[in-house]
Amino acid sequence: MKRLIYIVPFFILLGSCKKFLETQPQQQVDQSEAITNASSAGTAVNGMFNVLASNDYYGSNFPALSYLSAGDIQWTGSQSAPSEINKHLTSATNTNVGSAWTAIYKTISSANYIIATVPGINDPLFTTATRNQYLGEAYFVRALAYFDLARGWGGAQLILTPTITASDNKDIRRSTQAETYAQVLKDLDAAEPLVPTALNRNRVTQKTVWALKARFYLYLQQWAQAEQYATQVITTADYSLLKPYSAFFANSAVSTSESVFELAYTVSNTNNHSNWWLPPALGGRREWAPSDVLVGLLNNPLVGGGRSALIAQTAPPGNLWYGKLYYRTPLGTDPAYIIRTAELYLIRSEARAQQGNLTGALADLNAVRDRAGVTASTAATLPDILLALENERRVEFPFEADRWFNLVRTDRAQTLLSLPDKHLYLFPIPYSETLVDPNLAGANRNPGY
Structure with a gap:
């Protein structure tokens, strides 16, 4: 209490x-x-x-x-x-x-x-x-x-x-x-x-503050400020969209230029992500599992592209899909991703779209898609771009604390999830x-x- x-x-x-x-x-x-x-x-x-x-x-x-x-x-x-x-x-x-x-x-x-x-x-x-x-x-x-x-x-x-x-x-x-x-x-x-102003991906710097301000202003629908702070982070040489998509987490990578703020863990101070995502054969419990719909989206080269690296399948006869963003050995030493560079691009894309800059909005959306190895979006109207952004977040951040809160802030959760x-x-x-x-x-x- x-x-x-x-x-x-x-x-x-x-x-x-x-x-x-x-x-x-x-x-x-x-x-x-x-x-x-x-x-x-x-x-x-x-x-x-x-x-x-x-x-x-x-x-x-x-x-x-x-x-x-x-x-x-x-x-x-x-x-x-x-x-x-x-x-x-x-x-x-x-x-x-x-x-x-x-x-x-x-x-x-x-x-x-x-x-x-x-x-x-x-x-x-x-x-x-x-x-x-x-x-x-x-x-x-x-x-x-x-x-x-x-x-x-x-x-x-x-x-x-x-x-x-x-x-x-x-x-x-x-x-x-x-x-x-x-x-x-x-x-x-x-x-x-x-x-401090100096780069640090595990501690708070001025750029970390700018990134959270960009997210904050997006939630409050203050589009000009959201664009401003997202731009201040994006234009800094410290941050970039890595290719291929898996580069920010594969091969035990940590604190890459994809991360604006991530929390680090050690063998004596672990987190529980891998425990819930990985199957028993890999030391986990697999009590969180991607739905068939999400698996289909991630494995679709026109939608997921390189983001198919986020999932894998157990051996027969189980053939069970599981999330593998959190997988490191020793178990529990994966970082927790709080703010990634891709989010700043999608924040700025939405903010630009809402201010009538559809060309700039599409450029930011397509920067994220290009990094994932997906063809450019051809969305041309504001509703089309907003829907494309919603769909892009779905496959860009499926195992991060993103989709639910974004569907709520855009008042799309009831429609998409059939909430009573x-x-x-x-x-x-x-x-x-x-x-x-x-x-x-x-x-x-x-x-x-």
Whole structure:
């Protein structure tokens, strides 16, 4: 429950934090010494990234809410929670939804403590550049977390200060979705001048902020700003569309020029993607599996092209299709892809189309298609280009947290997925939260749950 969750920053379980900074790993940070100097500040930032990368957040569970909702991924296991999501019968007691909610608020809590504490640290070893980097990264991570709450659950309670005692941050009303998005932009604006400008695909830089701003403005249908920030990333030499399509993930590739922001994992700090995607013969459970329709699209040379590399088939007699974006040995050391260069091209394409620049929109769409080895689109009208973009996202990001949220933002989910009601566009507020917090109960719950 949230009042317990918020105290986590003072006891941050770090696992292997060397994947983010070369600091000595610590198992926990006591409240009295949590952030007192440059070293402990770095440890706390590592902890924040580890919660962001945890299995309940981007390590598998949060993307799964999108996979299982969007119609192209089947659930083959026996657990009831993912089956509910897959069938659009999600309840407020769904444990997958509740775990994702909890992990997002844990991430926010970690960011809040860094934002509140780092400015006051008096340590001669704590340079201004490093101090600003930590603050900027905390603002960015909090922005990403609230962005995910806004697109997944609608309005959220905006917790912006640490919770040290049980009485802190009580009785906070639930903000509207618009207010939540406004907080996202405020945090991104705060992060932008603080984070480094140098390239880093696993940490937050100025270009990472620009990329999330491009996605943010797309969701808010502010087309000129979406185009502007997408262009600022695309025109940077650090990012490109790799050929062939599989180059960004095949042969154990990591941190390629395709990635704007990806989370790294190690043998001592793994994620769960491959466990759910790979068949038992390869060490997984294959409880997420591509649908027959998706398999057909990816294997169609006129649609999927080189993106057929995303799937493979088990040996006879099973002949089962499975996703192989996440496959590395040791299992669980695959990166989690948060923002890729291809998304920036498709964001700019849509933004240009909505502003009447159909030629520019088609050029960006075809850049993505060309990289995949697919012939150029001949879409000529705005509706045609928007439909082509929808279809392109479907095969470009089938195993990333993309399709469901895009179908919701374009109000296409009900039509394409035959949803009985649009209340399903939002996930339910977890029942356990509504029991302890009147600001999330009664009329404050998402309708229909």
